[in-house]
Amino acid sequence: MTKLTAEELDFDNLDFSYKDLPYRYQAEYHNGAWEPGKLITDSNITLSEAAVVLHYGQEVFEGLKAYRRKDGGINLFRPDRNAKRMRESAERLLMAGYPVPDFIEAAKAVVKANQDFVPPYESGGSLYLRPMLIATTPMVGVKPGKDFIFRIYATPVGAYYPGGMKPTAFVTSEFDRAAHGGTGQAKVGGNYAASLLPGEEAHRAGFSDVVYLDPRQHQYIEELGSANFFGITKDGQFKTPKSPSILPSITKFSLIDLAKEMGMNPVETPISIDELDEFAEAGAMGTAAVISPVGSITHQAKKHVFYSETEVGPKTKALYDRLIGIQYGDQTGPTGWVVDVPLD
Ligand SMILES: *Cc1c(COP(=O)(O)O)cnc(C)c1O
Numbered sequence: 001m002t003k004l005t006a007e008e009l010d011f012d013n014l015d016f017s018y019k020d021l022p023y024r025y026q027a028e029y030h031n032g033a034w035e036p037g038k039l040i041t042d043s044n045i046t047l048s049e050a051a052v053v054l055h056y057g058q059e060v061f062e063g064l065k066a067y068r069r070k071d072g073g074i075n076l077f078r079p080d081r082n083a084k085r086m087r088e089s090a091e092r093l094l095m096a097g098y099p100v101p102d103f104i105e106a107a108k109a110v111v112k113a114n115q116d117f118v119p120p121y122e123s124g125g126s127l128y129l130r131p132m133l134i135a136t137t138p139m140v141g142v143k144p145g146k147d148f149i150f151r152i153y154a155t156p157v158g159a160y161y162p163g164g165m166k167p168t169a170f171v172t173s174e175f176d177r178a179a180h181g182g183t184g185q186a187k188v189g190g191n192y193a194a195s196l197l198p199g200e201e202a203h204r205a206g207f208s209d210v211v212y213l214d215p216r217q218h219q220y221i222e223e224l225g226s227a228n229f230f231g232i233t234k235d236g237q238f239k240t241p242k243s244p245s246i247l248p249s250i251t252k253f254s255l256i257d258l259a260k261e262m263g264m265n266p267v268e269t270p271i272s273i274d275e276l277d278e279f280a281e282a283g284a285m286g287t288a289a290v291i292s293p294v295g296s297i298t299h300q301a302k303k304h305v306f307y308s309e310t311e312v313g314p315k316t317k318a319l320y321d322r323l324i325g326i327q328y329g330d331q332t333g334p335t336g337w338v339v340d341v342p343l344d
Pocket of ligand 1: 063247250285286287288
């Protein structure tokens, strides 16, 4: 594959597809220790056909973005949180965690090396970083690998809402994305494999994605596709589900802090699928979109409409604008959320 040049990119019309940029970061773990990592140019990974990751799914990943500021500098948003969460995911799958400070330095190195590919501030795009950790040891029996590759690749992505925020329709699923006591709280590829069929069924039925309910009772909201859920009650309280099988979204925790700042008295609490009437607005939270407004949720053939099926609600929009403002460096947020990438 020939490498892309920054001149070839139309930054105003980027989608969410993979682009083979010049540099990625890689470190390898052998004999009980991480070897020094470095920037490399090869976008391929050569593996044994018996590598544990290929058969037993010993893989965890992360997702974060680098944002071009108005002054031309570049911000990472809370990379320490991604680094810590990746260690927690790795622990659940018996993998060697990558050290937090090294993760942050690696993320900075990938951004700096590919800095020409960070979309301009005006485009509303960003550079998406995909840290990943795979077990490479060849094994036939089901056992944890002893060798690992940590890699971060980067790809430029466009503004999520080029035409403004638009609510979409969701539908509850009979499937579960994660079992009670399973790996729902870890960012593992296997959870996504399990979500492909329910996601596809929802798309075919004309919905943007699935609402997963709790795996024990199918009563409480867990996640929306691969994002966390929030609702804003009629008296302005921000509520988001509490459950051991939800992926702890960094966007969610950030919005909880901002909701507090905005007087919305945020709580994490179980949210029953039968109590949607209490909400005036609802949304899905994650790095890719920050917030996807939820127009409606259809459950057992009954459609519940929130604020509107076509317009974003005012509190949802205010939360979105505040977080985006911090990420792109237009507004000052809580200490430590934004990390400048030194470009020399
Ligand atoms: C990554 C992910 C999220 C969102 O997490 P962020 O840290 O906000 O990007 C939510 N749910 C699932 C299942 C995820 O994998």
